Amino acid sequence: MLSEEEALILKTAEKIGTMVGRDYWLRCAREKKSPDMLWGELLKTNLTSAGVERVSGTGLLEAALVQEGLARAGLPVLQFLTTHLSRTVIAKYGTGQQFERFVRPTCEQGKKISFCITESEAGSNTWRIRTFAKKRDGGYILNGQKTFITGARESDYLLIVARTKRYEEVEDKKDGISLFVVEANNSGISFEALNIELYSPETQYTVYFDGVELSDENLIGEVDRGVNYLFDCLNVERILIAACSIGLGEYVLRRAVEYAKQRVVFDKPIGSYQGLQFRMARAKAHLEAARSLNYNAARLFDGGGKVGAEANMAKLVASEAGLEAFEIAMQTFGGNAYDLDTDIITFYPVIRLFITAPVTNELVLSYIGRHVLGLPKSY
Ligand SMILES: Cc1cc2nc3c(=O)[nH]c(=O)nc-3n(C[C@H](O)[C@H](O)[C@H](O)COP(=O)(O)OP(=O)(O)OC[C@H]3O[C@@H](n4cnc5c(N)ncnc54)[C@H](O)[C@@H]3O)c2cc1C
Structure with missing residues (x-):
């Protein structure tokens, strides 16, 4: 492979x-x-x-x-x-x-660069973002806020998705979205840490843009056409998230297998009991399937192909396979799984996150339903 x-x-x-x-x-x-x-x-x-x-x-x-x-x-x-x-x-x-x-x-x-797209009011409906970059001579003035931004304060640069035409003013909702990249320490940018525990050093922030002065050199590509670039971004994100889900799934499964080989209950290693063994075997098979999908999606992207369907399917299958591996790891470790020092339950927030972020699996399914199966639009 x-x-x-x-x-x-x-x-x-x-x-x-x-x-x-x-x-x-x-x-x-x-x-x-x-x-x-x-x-x-x-x-x-x-x-x-x-x-x-x-x-x-x-x-x-x-x-x-x-x-x-x-x-x-x-x-x-x-x-x-x-x-x-x-x-x-x-x-x-x-x-x-x-x-x-x-x-x-x-x-x-x-x-490092943080990616700033999510806004609390718009949620999954990116078209409704309100962060706005107003044109002025030689650049833009940016106002608004983003939330859940991973590592924003620690990053050196921010890639920001903003509106340069308001949602209410455009006929096509895709019109008037622009991408800007800026130094994170630019004046007018401030950060508020969120109370999220992923057992990872990377903190999530609400990021405020208060009259941030941007020059034309901060704009990526053409103004108002950012949506064309955004799709590339989001497909790359899905493929990398899938990679992370698969890797974490492999990690917790490996830990479970090691434990199941040496933990003896009723005079036999618990790994010999098929209630556990079959679930571990199934998780492994699903992780391998996710890996194939993901490598295929990444190769297609590298070859310049359209990868919307492949990237979404890889994200869906990988996030579910990662969670399945986590579930059987929890069961294998029995009560010990609940001890934070065993370092198994500590994977739950981040493995479960990939069902919800960077895009929820409902929206992924909706993409597959519409664009792969040709079913009617639901929203
Ligand atoms: C730890 C963490 C890190 C993150 N990092 C970043 C980051 O670095 N940068 C960034 O920009 N964002 C980041 N996010 C935000 C993340 O991408 C969003 O949380 C995610 O896209 C979901 O948006 P939402 O939270 O607004 O949920 P909502 O949009 O409010 O959705 C809530 C629920 O409703 C469902 N739903 C909504 N609409 C539909 C529909 N039409 N059909 C079916 N179901 C629907 C959703 O699937 C979901 O289950 C992060 C989030 C978390 C928790």
């Missing part, structure tokens, strides 16, 4: 994740510290540039392998994901100058 080179990327990322380790990851989460050791190792091995064709000659598949490899070691590195999906659109639709200013530093210095 993977070439030798691709397999090496997956293995290297997993090795780095294992070396950095869950203990370090959880300590950073408790102490609200950035996992700098991890980013240092990714930089040393050039994995920070995985997926950036102009720098490393690699594509989305390689970025997905890094994401999956780290997750296979128990590290759901969401800032790798937000950085990569953001730099993909900047690299593809931005100028050469924007590439040098915002993309190259993510490869060569480990700088």
Whole structure:
């Protein structure tokens, strides 16, 4: 399924994740510290540039392998994901100058980008976002707010989805959406941490834009046409989330298998009891199926194909397979699963997150229903 080179990327990322380790990851989460050791190792091995064709000659598949490899070691590195999906659109639709200013530093210095699309009122209905960039001479003035933004304060740059024409003023709801990339420490940008526990060092924020002055160099591509670029972004996001779900599923399943081999109850290892064994076997099969779908989607993207259907299906199947693996891991560990120190239940928030974010599975199903099966639109 993977070439030798691709397999090496997956293995290297997993090795780095294992070396950095869950203990370090959880300590950073408790102490609200950035996992700098991890980013240092990714930089040393050039994995920070995985997926950036102009720098490393690699594509989305390689970025997905890094994401999956780290997750296979128990590290759901969401800032790798937000950085990569953001730099993909900047690299593809931005100028050469924007590439040098915002993309190259993510490869060569480990700088990070947060992706800011969600607004509390609009929710899944992105068309109804209200963050607005008003044109002025040489640039824009940005006002509004975004919520649930992963790693926003710790990131170096923000990729912001804003309206440049109000929803009420356009005939086509897709018109008037624009993408901007900006330094996170720009004046007028402030952050409020949310009380979310993912047992990960990456905090979620509400981000406020209060009269932020943007220049024309902050705009990606053409004004009002951002929706064309956004779809690329969102498909990359689905594929990376799928990679993370698969990797975490593999991690908790591996832990469950190890435990089931050595835990003896009624004089036999519990792994011999088919009530557990079959569920583990089923989870493994579903993770493998998700992996095939995901690699296929990533390869299609790298070949320049349309991947809406494939990326959505991979996200759906992978998020469900990850959760299934988590469920059987919980059952295998019995009462011990509830002890935070066993570090199994600690995976629930993040594995379950992928059913809801970056897009809910209801909207994914709705996409497949409409665009793959040709069923009528529901909303
Ligand atoms: C930990 C975390 C990290 C996140 N990180 C980021 C980030 O970095 N950047 C970012 O921009 N966002 C981020 N998000 C936001 C995330 O993408 C949204 O929470 C998600 O897209 C769902 O939107 P919502 O929460 O507004 O739910 P809502 O849109 O309010 O949906 C609520 C429920 O209604 C259902 N529903 C809504 N409409 C329909 C319909 N038409 N048909 C069927 N069901 C429907 C949904 O499926 C869902 O189950 C993050 C969220 C979390 C929790």
